[in-house]
Amino acid sequence: MSLIFAKKNKVGNICIVSDTRLNYDPGRKLPTYSDYQKNGGLKLFLVDNRKVAIAFAGLSSEAQDAFDTIDLEYFEIHKVLATLKQSSSSHNTDYLVFTALDKVIYKISDGEITQPSYAYIGDFDGYQLLTKKIDLSSDINELESAMNMVISDSNIKTVGGYCISVVLEGGLFRYVNRHYFSQFKGRIKLSTTPTTIPLVSYPANDTYSYTWTGDENGFAFYFYEAKLGLVYLPLRIYPVKTSTQVGFDDFDKQLSQYNLKLPVRISSTCEEETLIEFSYELYKEAQYQRCIDKISSLGQRIKVNPKVYFQANYLLGCCYKELGIENEKQNITEAIKLLEKSNEYFNILTMHYEPEFSVLINKGIASNYLGYMTEKLSFKKAYFENAVNDFTLSIALDSKKTIPYQNRAAANYELLRFCQSKQDLSELAGQIVEDCDLALHIDQNLQLAANLKMHVLAMLA
Numbered sequence: 001m002s003l004i005f006a007k008k009n010k011v012g013n014i015c016i017v018s019d020t021r022l023n024y025d026p027g028r029k030l031p032t033y034s035d036y037q038k039n040g041g042l043k044l045f046l047v048d049n050r051k052v053a054i055a056f057a058g059l060s061s062e063a064q065d066a067f068d069t070i071d072l073e074y075f076e077i078h079k080v081l082a083t084l085k086q087s088s089s090s091h092n093t094d095y096l097v098f099t100a101l102d103k104v105i106y107k108i109s110d111g112e113i114t115q116p117s118y119a120y121i122g123d124f125d126g127y128q129l130l131t132k133k134i135d136l137s138s139d140i141n142e143l144e145s146a147m148n149m150v151i152s153d154s155n156i157k158t159v160g161g162y163c164i165s166v167v168l169e170g171g172l173f174r175y176v177n178r179h180y181f182s183q184f185k186g187r188i189k190l191s192t193t194p195t196t197i198p199l200v201s202y203p204a205n206d207t208y209s210y211t212w213t214g215d216e217n218g219f220a221f222y223f224y225e226a227k228l229g230l231v232y233l234p235l236r237i238y239p240v241k242t243s244t245q246v247g248f249d250d251f252d253k254q255l256s257q258y259n260l261k262l263p264v265r266i267s268s269t270c271e272e273e274t275l276i277e278f279s280y281e282l283y284k285e286a287q288y289q290r291c292i293d294k295i296s297s298l299g300q301r302i303k304v305n306p307k308v309y310f311q312a313n314y315l316l317g318c319c320y321k322e323l324g325i326e327n328e329k330q331n332i333t334e335a336i337k338l339l340e341k342s343n344e345y346f347n348i349l350t351m352h353y354e355p356e357f358s359v360l361i362n363k364g365i366a367s368n369y370l371g372y373m374t375e376k377l378s379f380k381k382a383y384f385e386n387a388v389n390d391f392t393l394s395i396a397l398d399s400k401k402t403i404p405y406q407n408r409a410a411a412n413y414e415l416l417r418f419c420q421s422k423q424d425l426s427e428l429a430g431q432i433v434e435d436c437d438l439a440l441h442i443d444q445n446l447q448l449a450a451n452l453k454m455h456v457l458a459m460l461a
Helices: 060-067 077-088 124-132 140-152 248-258 271-284 288-296 299-303 306-326 332-352 357-373 377-397 402-418 422-442 447-460
Strands: 003-008 014-018 044-047 052-057 094-099 104-109 112-114 119-122 164-169 172-175 180-183 186-189 219-223 228-232 241-243
Touching: 003 052, 003 094, 003 124, 003 140, 014 052, 014 094, 014 140, 044 164, 044 172, 052 060, 052 077, 052 119, 060 077, 077 094, 077 104, 077 112, 094 119, 104 119, 119 124, 124 140, 140 164, 219 248, 228 248, 271 288, 271 306, 288 306, 299 306, 306 332, 306 357, 332 357, 357 377, 357 402, 377 402, 402 422, 402 447, 422 447
Parallel strands: none
Antiparallel strands: 003 014, 003 119, 014 164, 044 052, 052 094, 094 104, 104 112, 164 172, 180 186, 219 228, 228 241
């Protein structure tokens, strides 16, 4: 449902705040790329050269159908009001229209048009909460603060996203916060310099949403893998301009008519490197299987250059390691297979490349887990010995990190059972205590190292 609220400030200028949560008709079949929602999460538009602002609450698809019939080239307010009045008669969607010239607020709801001094459309509970936080003299800053409180209130289920604000100043409407790109991870402020934005789907349902506002500059957006180009232009409620099955360079040429340009960095990166970068974003968001699938789709192209080959094998090793750890409680046999596969990829890197700290650390961790999970003692001993070797090599590369000392101590602790003499036991225990001390010297808050040291000392007493 969402919430849009508007009032006049102390000097009589209209202030408007809106959220960006969207609803859609479940029965409406979505076209390719879901372009039924053609304006992202934006429900507050500036039109007629910023002389008019329009907002809606309700079904975004129904609102878009109404907007599609508005003639922006020959904008006439009475025709717009009539169109929105007809749309609102279905009782699904309400509208607010604001004019800069005479500072009028129009509310269009249930087929009727009124001119209140202040107005809201959308969630009633959200409206009540918002108005408790403001008074008659509140300006746009206080309205924004109140709207953000409503958005963050978990009890208000139909209001969400981000606060989009508009204020009437100097006879024209303007967005207060301009040029923001919003993902589920948060806000990214955009600049006029072309840049690359990493997009990562939300793990729960493989979707993401974004919001962009601006009244001066256009915004070009290119999905590299989908070969989909989007162009958002300022002061428009018409659908976004879409180019499908278009290459990066061709889309970049199309943008010249809008004085827009895409980042140069992408065009100088080969397709395989771009896919690896995307896969890395998936890995960082714990989408391990999707990361594996993306890299596997390269096939033999994984060997296109040493950089791609290294990064692909490293990501595959890390993903299989994490999946193996995750599967320990559900299916230990499957977990062992995944961890063994992880080490296969790490072994490729240790054999064909110079030693690298992150590779050795992750390989050692995978070996440690294999040692914990494996029942056969000879295999268990070999895994822990391999882990000790990897952590020792990593310390030679960087002796100021805690993780190799602590993990080497943990692996050596498991090897105590294989000591065949008291002297061997004493020497190994001494190495464990020394590693714990080195780790604690770097970080005194390492509980595992402290506990391990105390346990070994008690055992020797």
